[in-house]
Amino acid sequence: MGVGDCTQNHHDQIDMTSPSDPILVVNNIEVIYDHVILVLKGVSLSIDKGGIVALLGANGAGKTTTLKAISNLLHAERGEVTKGSILFEGAEVHDLSPNDLVRRGCIQVMEGRHCFAHLTVEENLLTGAFTRKDGPAAIRRDLDLVYGYFPRLKVRRTSQAGYVSGGEQQMTAIGRALMSRPKMILLDEPSMGLAPQLVEEIFEIVRRLNHDEGVSFLLAEQNTNIALNYATHGYILESGRIVLDGKASELKENEDVREFYLGVGGEGRRSFRSVKSYKRRKRWLA
Amino acid sequence: MDLLNGIFIAPFVQMADAPDFLVQVLWEGFVSGILYALIALGFVLIFKASGVFNFAQGIMVVFAALTLVGLYQKGVPVILALILTMAVMGILALAVERFIMRPLVNQPHVILLMATIGLTYFLVGLGEFVFGGEPKQMITTELGLPTGSTEIPFGAQGVVILQHIDIAAAVIAIAMVTALALFFNRTRIGRALRAVADDHQAALSVGISLHQIWAIVWFASGLVALATGIMWGARSDVSFALEIIALRALPVLILGGFTSVPGAIVGGLIVGIGEKIGEIYWGPLLGGGIESWLAYMIALVFLLFRPQGLFGERIIERV
């Protein structure tokens, strides 16, 4: 319970009616896979309208599970939210299908991109408009909008998505989500397997989408450094619990974060914090 | 020596001697090949979109044909009977989606296979209960399908006889395949179907409703079954004995690959034509009856060289 105090603060914040207007609130959820494997042990977070929030943590921390709990993709993996609540724009999402959620404006871009390999890039983008009812002209306009953000996709529009580069697939996956006219995108490890320069490019586009289109983002990332550069807030997840959260700028200065997530050395500390850090490092290595 | 002659020389001499007869055999093989292809196509649609091996596909052919004829015999006008039969196939699709696919989707494949075996016996029982078990005549003329035949002179004094119903079968099959191809490639739902076939999870994540897609593929496959049932019924009777033609679809699928529409078509034609030729030219040598296993032989030989089938793609991992 070394960092329980942070989590506690956080709960208090959510229980109080917060002054800003959250688009998504996750309240102390617990997730169990296969009826027995407890993976999330009380995760809470909140995202303001128009915010970019980073969800950070190592392999297996539960980032993907959290995102799938929100988008309701857990059922397909025999996972279940057993406690707590998730509110998207104030409405409980528990009984909504992924289809309903996409209609309401909350869409996930899955880890590992998951493009439709045998469909062309353009067809991939069009599948993102599946839930829309506003007609081909509006969809066409948004297709041009996506090509505006990702000019490379326009060049590759007729290529089968299975054969374009990893970066282009990531762009296709994000573009496909954009085609649903989302208010919020749950973006799972966009940096995975991409060269640093390309990662930068993708995050720049995330920032522009946030700024120009008003899309809110929840970003799951292992790449703490870049995620905190672009996010307004961050949450750090360890073994299914939020252990730390705060403004991105504050997290970047936090000694524990610097030491364990940003790889910046913090030698010579002899306070009680270092004891906690030591404990955490042990967990980290285990 | 006689045997070698019988296998390697005599059949070819026979073919060269009577080219009109050879063309006749090829044509008839082609027509049954088309029907095999249609049955296989029904399988492929369902397998692609849901990873389910639909054991009931053959029975759906019989069930559709039986419903059509049965309704007509009960006094329903033919057009209405046709529309009602399509509606029945639609209801069947919705029921399968609701009571088989949806509850069992996360179960192992073998459980879904079992469920379709269960569906097979359910359809046999239902069909016999409502319309009786005795073989029926297909209402070919009532449906406006042509009967009779045309003789086309071929070569010096030969003729090839084309049954009009066979020509109609070929035309309908081609129209059907074209319509399906357009549907798959040009429409929003068709695109979603292909997306589901590629990646279930990703399809879910962009808001494609799997329930809707499954109901649609089962319905499409039911319509293909109806067309097959009408054309097959016109060539023999409508009875549950027709079910065995479904067994022919298996070698077609092995040949064509379980996920390939062109594979189903080419595979169907290879099996249909190969079987006819084998039966006519090599059959007597083996004492006849080779039609029942030749298809499997052809499929096995192909398998040795192309285990993934003619047009096989990677098989989809179901969620």
Ligand SMILES: Nc1ncnc2c1ncn2[C@@H]1O[C@H](COP(=O)(O)OP(=O)(O)OP(=O)(O)O)[C@@H](O)[C@H]1O
């Ligand atoms: N379908 C599943 N069934 C059982 N356990 C699962 C399943 N999916 C994930 N888990 C377990 O849940 C835990 C959290 O996994 P999750 O994928 O959410 O982590 P993550 O933070 O996204 O990790 P990564 O950075 O590697 O993507 C892991 O221990 C994992 O083994």
Ligand SMILES: [Mg+2]
């Ligand atoms: Mg993950």
